[in-house]
Amino acid sequence: MTTREILTIQLGHYSNYIGTHWWNLQESNFTYDPKHPSEINHDVLYREGENTQKQVTFTPRLLLVDLKGALGYLSEQGSLYNTADDPDNHLLWDDTKLEITSAELSPRTPFIESLNKSNETVETGSFNFENDVKSWVDYTLPLFHPRTVTVIKKYLHNCTQQSFNIFTYGRDLWTTEQFSDDFSDRIRLYVEECDLMQGFQVLMDSTDGFAGLGASCIQHLRDEFGKSILTFPCLDFNNAEPSASDLIKIVNTALCWQHIGEYSSLYSPLSCGQVGWPFGADSRKFQNITYSPELKYHSSAILATALDTLTLRYRTKRYPNASLSDLCADLNKLGRKATATSLNLPFPMKVKMDLIDILDEFEGPLWTSLTPSCDISMDNNMQSIVLRGISEDRIKRPIHEANKQISKPAYKCSSVHEMMTFYLACTCHASATYLSNIEAPLKLSLPYPKIFNNNVTENGNIAEWPIGADVNSVAVMAGMHSGNSIAAMYESLLKQTKRIKSIKKFHAFTDSGLEEDEFTECVHSLADCKEAYEDNYI
CATH class of the missing domain: 3.40.50.1440 (Tubulin/FtsZ, GTPase domain)
Structure with missing residues (x-):
């Protein structure tokens, strides 16, 4: 390959x-x-x-x-x-005649030290990353x-x-x-x-x-x-x-x-x-x-x-x-070169539930925006979405166990990719979506932070009760979206930029070569980008 x-x-x-x-x-x-x-x-x-x-x-x-x-x-x-x-790395000068000035190296964190002790058992709970990481x-x-x-x-x-x-x-x-x-x-x-x-x-x-x-x-x-x-x-x-x-x-x-x-x-x-x-x-x-x-x-x-x-x-x-x-x-x-990034972490695969039921009862936005001053709508987007961590045996029940599932239009879907594509086609109005997926979940291990709530199980499923287990893997969905919502991002930045009436007040910029005309051109460029995304996109 x-x-x-x-x-x-x-x-x-x-x-x-x-x-x-x-x-x-x-x-x-x-x-x-x-x-x-x-x-x-x-x-x-x-x-x-x-x-x-x-x-x-x-x-x-x-x-x-x-x-x-x-x-x-x-x-x-x-x-x-x-x-x-390296023995071949010879100095080209007499090192006895050199004056060497050296700074003391910063200490290694306990986690970094533990990486060099592969033969020793290290207690994972002994690391305090929130305080140690500088x-x-x-x-x-x-x-x-x-x-x-x-x-x-x-x-x-x-x-x-x-x-x-x-x-x-x-x-x-x-x-x-x-x-x-x-x-x-x-x-x-x-x-x-x-x-x-x-x-x-x-x-x-x-x-x-x-x-x-x-x-x-x-x-x-x-x-x-x-x-x-x-x-x-x-x-x-x-x-x-x-x-x-x-x-x-x-x-x-x-x-x-x-x-x-x-x-x-x-x-x-x-x-x-x-x-x-x-x-x-x-x-x-x-x-x-x-x-x-x-x-x-x-x-x-x-x-x-x-x-x-x-x-x-x-x-x-x-x-x-x-x-x-x-x-x-x-x-x-x-x-239109700007896009918004989204994330759904963890993708809410509830305990003992199938993808068809989870999508059917899902309320609210499917993702959270990670792009500032931009809330990504579900509609009118060109978007590339990736879903990972949902196995093919989690999409629906076999026909003899299907019960109410069999009456749902999505039951005819035979794969995660097909069912998710069908869901996005039904919920994302006037959007063009490219969907990719893999079955393997995202494996998590130290030093990934422990940020999941206590109702998230070891394999990333969502429970209705506290679990308190270390999360070792999760299903994740992330995407990039190009649509009208990008205009709000530009408008927000443009509004703040227009507070600066003259760049000459900021001597560090002008002293290092930024001309007033260049800054004015920048403001006009932001305005043009905002207008480009305000058009009827699709």
Whole structure:
């Protein structure tokens, strides 16, 4: 089977939180049983290699960027290839005449320490991730290829004196020869390893300097490779009191969306906040989940779960010809490149109930939006939906046990895919839906947060009484939607952006090269996008 590879790029601290959970989920869902092979083609996002000891390695096809001081104990070269211990790695100078200045490494969390003690039994209840996790490296499972991690040494993480908080700072960084040449080479090396590359997935923070860096990177990808680019600009939930810095974040976000809308094939903003701006607002609610949205460790896990599921469309073995370009072509009709992301976690498969009954009695929206200032309607959408974790024997009762089920029109459906397609056709008025599904549920293991309510069973079913068990797997539904509801997202951002009468009041932007005309053009671009989604879409 030919693999159509994808390179993933993560730019920014919160994006790396999300990405870390995403890679952790993939590693937790690897299947090594030859009698029950995985339905997922992991080679799409992973690469096979060989380390210096001639051992076969399987690492994410990934490039990630963060600021100095954000990596804690993690080496920029990773630990998989042990380049520091390579006997062929000789210094070209006299090390006795060097003055070495070193900073003390950040301590490893108990969970990270436990990964190195494979022979010892570790009590899972002994980890307190909510208090221990200070950075995404504190719960990272995969080992990285030496070219994966890039550290921006000019800016220090959580530094207030010289913050990397302006769009143009990131854009200027890309133009520096030191960064641009090195990062471009890393991209090129990954691309040249691929046999039939289908494109790029980009996660990027959209409220700080990584917005500008990401916009420049995406422009480079489009100009150099001409492949499909799926971008997820990410906004961390923030319920702090409004401040002057909120307007800076709004300008960064507006500029970000303008540029990625121009250069990406498709993009979908991600946040656990109901409203992205101003930044003090309520979080998204899920019926069977209780989480702390202000904890990056929690909110990023929810966003990563959506990403891992919705991207199955072009990562499954069942649909080997399904590609990232197909997804983009389905949803970016007439140049409308923005989409909303949805999630249903866990998909409410009730104990001892069949899918036909669950869908028949379902009330309310089928999904929760993970796109800020956008509540996704059930109607008038172009949408790509993925459902995982419902086995074929859960759709209906056999005919001799069917009772009332046999009178329902959906009883004639003979598969999960057929029944779900029928349900969506009946409930989503004037919508065009591409549905993908796999039977395997999403397996959950540490360090995924324990956010499920106590009525969720071990295998993710919903009970009417407290269970109190650790949830090991769940059914999940996630999707991407393009429709009229996107207009509200643009309108909300446009309203906040128009509060800024002149960009000249923000000296950090003008001093770093942002012209008044460029900002005015950005505002006009947002207005044009809003109007495009207000039309009769279908």
